[in-house]
Amino acid sequence: MEEKKKRWERTYHGQGWKWEASYVDSDNRFSLNMELKTNTPCISFPVWNGMAQYEEFYWLEDEEYHLFLHDRDALWAFVRRCKKREMDDRLMYHPGSSRGWAN
Template sequence: MTFSDTYVNREERFSLGIEETSGQCFVSFPVFNGLIEYEEYYAIDQQMLERFHHNLDSALEFVNRCRRREMDELLMQKPGSKRGFAC
């Protein structure tokens, strides 16, 4: 998978973008598992991507739900046995 960011929020530590091969939109943020920091990617639709680009509060609400692992069914890549926690 090739993930291309269309928006990066450094202060809140999340990104929005599109996976180039499938065209799937995503939200991502860094996680740390005690050894390495990596990104978790959550699938969203085009309408959500556009809304999140224009409404930071809406994006943050969704990102925080993902960080609390409430949206795991949307993970684009399933985590390994040593899953990280949001940084």
């Protein structure tokens, strides 16, 4: 029997995804999102690599998503860890050699 993988260990292809922001923090520049096609939660925030700005997405488990909807302190603590690159195992897309930094 195949062991159940955590959401961020699975392989996904992003073509045709549609995101809906469940919560947006414009001061700290991040959002809590739900992908509508697969019901997959994540957080995202912009990063800058000196040439371009792009978005990094980090997978969440369903339990985390529901916690973060109601506990903004827990959400912000998770986002800070992502911005410090402590949660890179959760990255939806692994960036290339010129990875940017969040502000």
